[in-house]
Amino acid sequence: MGSALAAALLDAGRDVTIWNRSPDKMNPLVERGARGASELSEAVSASPRAIICLLNYSTTNALFGTPQVSKAVSGRNIVQLGTSSPQESEDSKTQFNNWGAGYLDGTIMCWPGNIGTPSGRIAVAGDNVAFADCEIDLKVLAGDLRNLGSNVRSAATLELAFLSRLLGIIFGSIHGALACEAEGVPVSEFTSILPPGDRAIPLTETIHAGSFDQISTGGASVDVAAEAVTGLYDHAVSMGINSELPSLMRDWVKRAQDAGFGKQETAAVIKTLRKQ
Template sequence: MSDITVVGLGAMGSALARTLIAAGRDVTVWNRSPEKMRPLVAAGAEGAATLGAAVSASPRTIVCIPDYQSTAGLFEQPDVGSALKGRTVIQLSTGTPREAAGGEAWFGAHGAAYLDGAILCWPGDIGTPKGLMLVAGPAAAFEASRADLQPLAGDLRYLGANIRAASTLDLAFLSRLTGIIFGSIHGAMVCEAEGVPVEAFTALLPAGDRSVPLTQTISAESFAHVSKGGATVDVAGSAVTRMRQQAKDAGINSELPDLLCNWVRRAQDAGYGSEETAAVIKALRSARDRGGRQEDR
C-alpha cells in the first residue's frame, strides 16, 4: 500500500505528486488521461489502472481536478464508492462553501473522512516556503494527514472543523484579486479615453502587482499571450461564476460578481475566451465605440 494517492494530474496535481515523491512518500497517481501519469511513474510513482484501484491503494487520496462537479462524476461510480470506507479524501479542487458541505456529507455517507482545502499559490510554489494551503475539516483527519500535507506548503493552515472555511477564504481572496484585475482593466480604459498612455498607469503600480503584466498586455495589445501569473478569459469566467454562486447560495449582495460575469460573457461572446483576461477590455471598448450603454443582458 502506498502512503497517498493523487487524483488529477494537471499542472497543480502534477506539482503535488512530484513534491510528495521528492519528500520520500510512496505515491499512487491516477488521471483520466493516462499519458499524464507516465512522467510521474518514471519519477517513482505507482500508476493505477482505475480510480477505484487508486483510492484502494492508499489510506489518503488528494483530489485536484477542476471542480467539485467533476469530483462527484468520478467518485459516484460504484467501484469507487465502495473503495472509500475507512479512507480520507482531501479535496483540493475549486468550489463553493455549499459544495464543500455537500462533499463532506457525500463522502461521509460512504464511510470516508473528508478534508476540504484550497491552494492559494501557483504550481511552482508547491513545496516551497511560498506555498500556501488552507485545510478545513475534522481535527483527527487533519492530524493524520499532516505528514503528507506539510511537504506541499511552507504555509499550511488548519482552519478548524468548519468544512466551509477553506473555500470561503479562497473566494474572499479571489474577490480581492478580481477587484484588482477588473478595476485595472477599467483604469486602462480611463487612460485610453483621456489620451493618457496606459504605460503611465503601469508605472504607478507597485512591483510584483498583478496589474503590472495585465496593463502591459493592454498596452502591447498582446492578448493572445497569457501573462505570467495570469489566466484566460474563460478561467476568469469560472472564478467569477463561483463568486456569484456563493453570493446566491448565501443570500448576500451579488452585484459585483453579476457585473464581472457580464463583462466576461461579453468577451467570450466576442470570441476572446482563450485570450488573457485583459482581453475583456476589447469587448468593453466595442460597447463604448458603438456609443451605447453597457447594460446587463
C-alpha cells in the same frame, strides 16, 4: 497541479500510488518511483489516506460514485484539493462521510512550482481526526499549511474571498487603463506607478501593447474570468448578500464574450468598454 503534489511527496520519500484518467500522464512520475494504478479503486486502496486533485467536484462525484470506488474509500481519510463552491465542499464532506471516510476539503493558494517548498500555501477544513492523520503529509506539500477548522465550507470561502480581491484588481485596473486612454495618458504611465510585482502589471502591459491574443503571465482568458465571476455572483445570490459587484464584472465579461473575445486575455474586456 496533481503531478506537482505527487512529485513533492516522492521527493520527501513517501510511497506514492497514483491514478490518472490518461495513463500516459503517469509515466514521468512512475519513472521517479511512483506506482501507477490501473484502476482508481486500486489507487485509493493502496494507502490509508488519499489526495484528490481534479478539474471540478462534479468529476470527483462521477469517478467516486461507482460502487467499487465508494467502497474503497471506507475507513480512509480523503483530502480533496480543488476549486469548489462552499456548498459543493459541504456536499462532498457529507458524501464521503456517508461512504465511511474522513474528509478534508482544501484549496491550493500557490503556483505548482511552490508545491513542496516553504512558500507553498494550502488551506484545509473538515474532520479534525482526518487533519491529525494527514497533517504531516500536507506539510510536505505546503510550508504554509492552514487548518481552518471543522467548518468544511471555510477553504472554499477563503478562495472566493481571495478571488474577489484578485478580480477587483483586474477589473479596477481595466477601468483605470480606460480612464487613461480617454484622457490621452499613455497606459504605460499607469503601469509605471504600480508597485513592483503588482498583479495588474501584465494586464496593463497587454492593454498598452494591444496584444490580447497572448495570455499574460499569471493571467487568464475572458472565458476563464467568466467562470470565476459567475462563481462569485452565484455565491452572493445563494447567501443573500449584495451581488452588485460580481454582477457588474459578469456583465463586462459577457459583453466581451458576445463580441468574440472569449479566448483572448481578460484585458480584452477593455475593447468593449471604450464606447458606451
